[in-house]
Amino acid sequence: MQPRITKENPMRVRFAPSPTGFLHVGNARTAIMNYLIAKKNGATMVLRIEDTDMERSTKESEQSIYQDLAWLGISWNEGPDRGGDFGPYRQSERFDIYRNYTEKLIADGNAYYCYCTKEELDAMKKGADGEAESYTYSGRCRNLTADERAKLEAEGRKPTVRFRVPDNTSIVVNDRIKGPVEFNSSNIGGDFIIIRSDGVPVFNYIVIIDDALMKISLVIRGDDHLSNTPKQLLVARALGLPEPEYAHLPLIMGPDRSKLSKRHGITSVEMYRRQGYLPEALMNYMSMLGWASESGDEILPLEAIISQVDLKKLSKNAPIFDFQKLKWMNGMYIREYPVPALTDLFIPFIKEAGYNPEAIGRKTLEDIVTIVRKSCELLSDIGGLIGIFLDEVSEPDSDADAMLRTEEGRLVIAAARDLFRSELNAGNFASTLVNRVKENTALKGKSLFMPLRAIITGRQKGPELDQSMPVIGFDKCKKRTEFCYDRYCK
């Protein structure tokens, strides 16, 4: 994506993850929406790393976020990894910037030092009629004199800095998705901490500074931030900073309607990749979560999604993540993908299943992929299927075993063995085998194919038999037939 910061097109969006673990699909959706909207409008997309939670933030997480975004096909114009005119793009590298603003807030009387300890705060909460959740900070450090401060300081207390929330002030968030949402400053929880006692600033404070300084015009983020937006807006007003527009995306839910989390299933983008989802499919599914295209089509190329995406069309309801539908969509992508490229995508999963792609050969690989893709919803599904083509003998599974023990099964085994020993050759054995067994046994349809399938593949399900047999090859098919004869017909 080329940056286009022009007078005609100053739109700037940002994705601001915390590097505290793998990229979660909920965050991925936020990233995707930012990307789609940026693409649609020719906007600049900023990637900002919000790493002020020193305990949980790691460099490895940051790297994995880059990787996961890149895998999805999301690119950005400015960020820690590629620079830009509004850096640094890691909050941990911007503390000097925040310090200046904090000093200004304190000088203007919009913020003050608070010497209450965690323990004292906890005690006050508990004291509040046992209703800890309705407690708001009393503001008891609001008007400390210099002497009082010095005394507290002498006790060895390290102060936090709190933002002084004005009384009874209306704050309206003009949200592009929700519409105008009105809050009153009196019930946003009282004076909130903006600098921890260790000197590290908190998210609610610096996020608005960064958005302003990075000239973000539209903040697209999760719904969970909506309630905190008035705090951020209050900070912006106290500091005289420009306010961005907002679009709060409804949160993605799990099947039980609570915030999607690990206990609902796979939630990290990384795991989707490892399980054999195609980035295009994940991208398609997540992009379309919450709205529908005009035609009603759900499988759309990225360009079509970009041209149709629109914040106004987004549903206000929190969608439930439908693992099944994503899987279906993935299967559709696997079936439509160009075979050479698809083969490349399958290769890691073939290796994982214990087979060596180099030894198999490109031609055979592509033949296998062509046949097998119809039975795959995930790339990893090939692991359970590829052995059919490559193993010397197919050990029958329980279904196949049961089939081969029947009278019909043994009849087919015997007939096939005779044919392999007499008239069949490597030329066109596949179709000949089917037709001659049919003639010799007078079986047809299911009762012909199921035993044959069991003999050749050891399964009752799988890729199309007449296409598979030529790829498996004459020798293996013969060997497997002899194997079955020895086991079931003696």
Added chain:
RNA sequence: GUCCCCGUCGUCUAGUGGUCUAGGACACCGGGUUUUCAUCCCGGCAACAGGGGUUCGAUCCCCCUCGGGGAUGCCA
């Protein structure tokens, strides 16, 4: 508790004051094609949370109730 958001098939959604017998997709069920499983095709099941208004007429507009979610951290 308080503040805020949301409420159309099980799920994702389309929909508009009358054209709605509420449409599509996933899932599920049934049928067909495939000399077989799968793919593919066809069909079926299934929803406007409830109650008041406003209106000639409400799924759609307003209010209340109920239900769900989020926020309320020296997390982001």
